[in-house]
Amino acid sequence: MSGAGRRTVIRAEQLVKAYGEFRAVDGISFEVPAGESFGLLGPNGAGKSTTMRMIGGVTQRTGGKLEIMGLDPERQGPEVRAHLGVVPQQDNLDEELRVRDNLIVYGRYFGLPMGYLRQRADELLAFAQLEDKAGAKVDSLSGGMKRRLTIARSLVNEPKILLLDEPTTGLDPQARHVLWDRLFRLKEQGVTLVLTTHYMDEAEQLCDRLIVVDKGRIMAEGSPAALIREHSSREVLEVRFGAERNAAVAGQLEGVGDRVEALPDRVLVYAADGERALELIRARGLHPLTSLVRRASLEDVFLRLTGRSLID
Template structure:
């Protein structure tokens, strides 16, 4: 693996250049450049099969690099894997808690894997139970916890070794809104404490809430990079006007209706149930739609979101 002056820099927690991952003849990651700065929350977004998980496994130093260069905490995972793994935390997508142990022992036993002294692991366990708001569940069985509690316990376990970088794969998948917000709050507090966060997520609102910067991946490549606000500014309009018509207005198809308003917006997207008009002034656009004698049964003016960017860059086709 070749070295590069840009890689392994002390001010970068993770640096990748031309990073590739292949499985036989299939190339899952096709040469990407990434730099994660200390103390930031960095996100990988992309549809299924985009290469996010393959990238995260390389960053976690559990999957060998097929090409390019990668440094984690200034170290080469090909030769410094054990050292890297001792200094990072990994919160997998699926909770892999030990159901034979109670909540406290899940943390204690995991901490002992790192060779930490018993007294330190006990102290750290109690600190983390307080941090994730599970102190009152310390003696409970894992199976008796709610989904949100299990997720918080998994996050706590990934913090037992006081990691400098925490990798989170879909941290709130399957949680209800209340539980998601509790997890978000804990992650925000970790960031305030100086922990560098690297996460994948399918939730665009989660990415907007948590990430300072992110990359959008598609088919093994990075197709956009920046802060959530930068990506919205660079790849879509300030607002979106959504229009839904009765079965279709005067018998017109969605495509015919789109043709009647396409000059009113920077871009018009035709969906099965509505039209999306991308514009910088949604209310003005809506007024001009009405001036043309079109009468939608539903209209909505909203700000553009990261989801609009994501769908524009990666498409709306479902990827299995």
């Protein structure tokens, strides 16, 4: 298992969260060793955020066991939260306070002294690249700046574990990459990262290991590279013949590549050599309107496991 030799900081055994007859989390088990970047990947409604809320102790579990640093988050909530930093899906900054004051006021909730907080706030503003915005009102910040401030705020108490729920949703590509860089730096400092995402490129970039979750259950577990090797081919050829023809043409591609999958807008051909697969298609007298060869991704893994896109 990845992380062998490192202390386990999160352990879930047959974890369940039910709302009446509906199980949002349906008996999942996993372990996270210290210093790992661990991801929960899946579509909206898969049970990722519910799992995060149980780890954070804000949602009670229906069944199973859950330990955070050897503690039960339901019975020992304050002790658990002292070790956690939480970045919620939606920024919940205090719009009435200035940027630096958001950090200081939040730190007071942990009973931290003002002398420490003033210094810590300056350190975190530098980490988040927000020094020049220290005196600005929060509502004047861009979306990416607000997200970096939310992460900076979550680090006030120097947490050992940082929970990030959909950390880059709604951000433009440049802001996402800046945020990824900040998270890489935290990992280098030994902070354990646990994040949910439905962005496969984000999971591939940030996660040492992840679980693919759908309908409250774990569909697969492993490193991004291992999951791609196990559930997909080396390359994927995407071809489009038109919405009315894709499904019919897909039926004529048997033997081209390892596997063929018809989506509403395109046909996916999984193959070790995408260009060779395209040559075989054309040799059959079939001429796609567009074609693209790319490396396999976690989205392909999810399609294989669940039959639908991560962003459905």
